[in-house]
Amino acid sequence: MNIIVQKYGGTSVADLEKIRAIAGRIAKRREDGEGIAVVLSAMGDSTDQLVGMANEISKAPDPCAMDLLLATGEQISIALMAMTLKELGVPCETFMGFEAGFSTSGDHCKARIRRVDPSAVKASIESGKVAIVAGFQGISESNEITTIGRGGSDTTAVALAAALGAGRCEIYTDVDGVFTADPSLCKDAKLLEKSSYEEMMELADAGAKVLHSRSVEIAAKYGVVLEVRSSSTGRPGTSLIPESEISEGSVISGISCNLDEAKVSIRKVPDKVGVTAAIFKPIARAGIDVDLIIQTVSEEGFTELSFTVPKEDLRRAMTLAEVVAREVDAGKVTASGDIAKISIVGLGMRSHAGVAHRMFDALAREGISIQMIGTSEIKVSVVIDMRRAEDAVKILHREFGLADR
C-alpha cells in the first residue's frame, strides 16, 4: 500500500470548520486507495495560550511540566479530527506521540527524536484506517512526555514518513508553497515548483518561514519526498527533490529576508589570543544561536566584535556579553534590533563565480550599505538596515532574474 504522510499546521486546524474541510479531503484521498497518516499541530494559537499561563506562574516554568501542558494542544487536535472523520464514516485511529512510537531524549521542550517505531501506525493504516498522529511530541526513556521544540510537527511528519517508508510527505500550510522571495515584500515573487533539500535548508535557516531546516534535514537524510501544499486548496506547491534531479536553471533559487535577528556589538576588545573564545563560550553554553560574526580592527589596536542572535534571546545575550566584556577588559556593549538579514540561495552558485560580488554591487548601486556578511557554499547573507529590507529584496529579485524563471 502506498502510504502518504500529511501534516497540517496550527492555522490549518484553527477551527472546527477548517478541520471539517481537511477531513473531507482526507476522506477523498482514502477512497482513491492511498494509505494516510495525518500529523496535526495544536489549534491556532492554543500553544501560545498555554505558554502564556505557564509564564504567569514562573519566569522559568518547570520544563517537564511544560511538556505535559503543551502536549494537550496536539491531543485536542487529534481527538477533534478523529470525531470529524468518524462522523464522515471514515475509520481512523488516534496516536499520541508515545503511541506513535516517538522515543526522544529527555531534554524537555527541545528533545531530539532518538527512534521512531512506526509499527502501530503502520498496522492501523494497513487495516484500512486513517492514522491521526499528534505532532511535536514524544516520550523520554524515563517515560515522561517530551516536546521536540523547533520545527515541531513538520519534523514529526518527516520522521514518521521516513520510518514508514512513505512515498511522500505533504506539509500543508497557509501559503501556496515556497516562493523565490516573500510575496508580501516582492510582488514579482514566483512559486518554486521544485527545489533541492540543500537549497531549502539554507532558505529555511535564512528565515524563510515555510519549512523548518530540521525537517528538511531529516527528509534529505532519508530521501523523503517532501511537498509543501496549500491547506486551503490542497494543490501541490513546492516539491523537494534530490539535487541530482534538478536540471540546470538560474544561479539563484530564492531570496529570504529575516527580521528576527538582532546585532550585539562589543567595542574596544583587546587584541589578545583567546579573547573571542572567552566571549562566545558563555553564550554558547546558554544555548543561544549565534549566526553572523564580524570583527573589525580599528586603528588603536583594538577590535570591534559584532554578532547576531535571535531577537528573543537578545536580552540574555546582552547580559552575558556585558559580564564577559568586563572580564576581558573590553569596552561598551551595544545592541541593535533594527537589522534585516537578506540571503540569496542557489545551487548554481557553486558553478558561477562572482555571485556575491554581483549581490554587493546591486545593493551598493541603490545606496544600501552592508553591515555584516556571511557565506556558505550555496548562500550569501548580508545584514543591512531594516528600513531598506524590502528595497533589497526587490533589487536582488530583479538582479538575478527570478521573476523570469
Add this chain to the structure above:
Amino acid sequence: MNIIVQKYGGTSVADLEKIRAIAGRIAKRREDGEGIAVVLSAMGDSTDQLVGMANEISKAPDPCAMDLLLATGEQISIALMAMTLKELGVPCETFMGFEAGFSTSGDHCKARIRRVDPSAVKASIESGKVAIVAGFQGISESNEITTIGRGGSDTTAVALAAALGAGRCEIYTDVDGVFTADPSLCKDAKLLEKSSYEEMMELADAGAKVLHSRSVEIAAKYGVVLEVRSSSTGRPGTSLIPESEISEGSVISGISCNLDEAKVSIRKVPDKVGVTAAIFKPIARAGIDVDLIIQTVSEEGFTELSFTVPKEDLRRAMTLAEVVAREVDAGKVTASGDIAKISIVGLGMRSHAGVAHRMFDALAREGISIQMIGTSEIKVSVVIDMRRAEDAVKILHREFGLADR
C-alpha cells in the same frame, strides 16, 4: 508515613490564583510531615467547553475520541499545579490516569475502575514528593484513555486513597461541607459535621450535589475516612464515618432537593401481564436511569404509568416511551419538567416509625400535593410541583428540628 489524598474540583482550580493558593496550602501540609497525593479536576468550565466543541462536530461524538479530548482538561490542571509547586520549591511529580495505575473497563465516557495499582504514586510520595494525579481518567485493557463519568475526580480520589491505604481522603469544594439542607433554599440549614456513609449515599442519590454517591460507596466499601472541606478556607467541614461511630441523634440528618429530574407519564396502559416490563426494557437498555415509578389504576381497567428520569435524558426517554406505547396499545405519552424531588434522609428512620407519615402530613398542612413517592430504608422521597420546592424544604427542615441539632 501518613498519606493524605486531597481532591480539588474544577471551581477550586479555576484560575492560576486559586491554584497558587492551593499550592501554598499543600506546601505547608507537606512541611508538617504528611505524605500528600493531590487529585485534580479540569479547570473551571473547561470540560464543558471541550464537550461543546465535540457536540458541534457530531450529535453523538465518537466516545473513544471524546475521552482523549476530555482527558486534556485534567492534564492541563496537573501540569500547572506541578509548575506552581516547583516554583515554591516543593518537589512533586505528575501522573496521568494511566501513570497513576487506574485500569478501567473499555466503556468510554463511563468506564468502571477495575484496578488501581498505586505503586508509582506511593513510591513518589515515599521519596518525599507531592504526587499530582489527573482525576476522572484511566486506561482500558486495549490501552485507550478512558474517562469514568459520573462522580469523576471524587471517585478517583477515594479509589486512590483506598489503594494507597491513605489515612484520609479530603474532598475540597466551593462550599463549607454538607448541610442539613441547601443553604440557598433554607437559611436555617446547619453544617453536618459528621455523617455516615449510608446517609451520604442516600443524600447524594437524592440530589445533594456535594459528593457523588459512587465515591461515597467506594469509601464505605474500603473504610476510607472521607472529609468534605472548603477549598477557600481549608477547614474541615463534614466527615464521613462508619455508622457504628455515629451517636444517636435526630431522626433525620438532611433534606435534599433535586430539580434535575423530569416525569414521563403513559396514559391508558392496558392491564396485561408483562406490559410494565415491556415498557421499561428499551429505556434500561438505553442506559437511562429511571428513579421513581408510580402506577395508578383508573376506573376503566386501564393503568396510568409515571416515572422520573434525569432531565438530560428526557428527550430520549420520551422517544422510546412513545414507540413502546404504540406497541403495547397504550395511550398518550406526556412529559413534565416542572417537578422537584424532595428527600429526607436519616439513620434514625430505622428505629422511628411514622417518619414518612409525618413528612406527608407536614406537606399537606401547607397545601403541597404529592405526585409520587419513593422510599428506602433510611430515605423518603416525594415528587412535588417545582414551584413549591423551596417551601417544602423549609417546612420539613422545621418539622424535623434540623436547625436545632
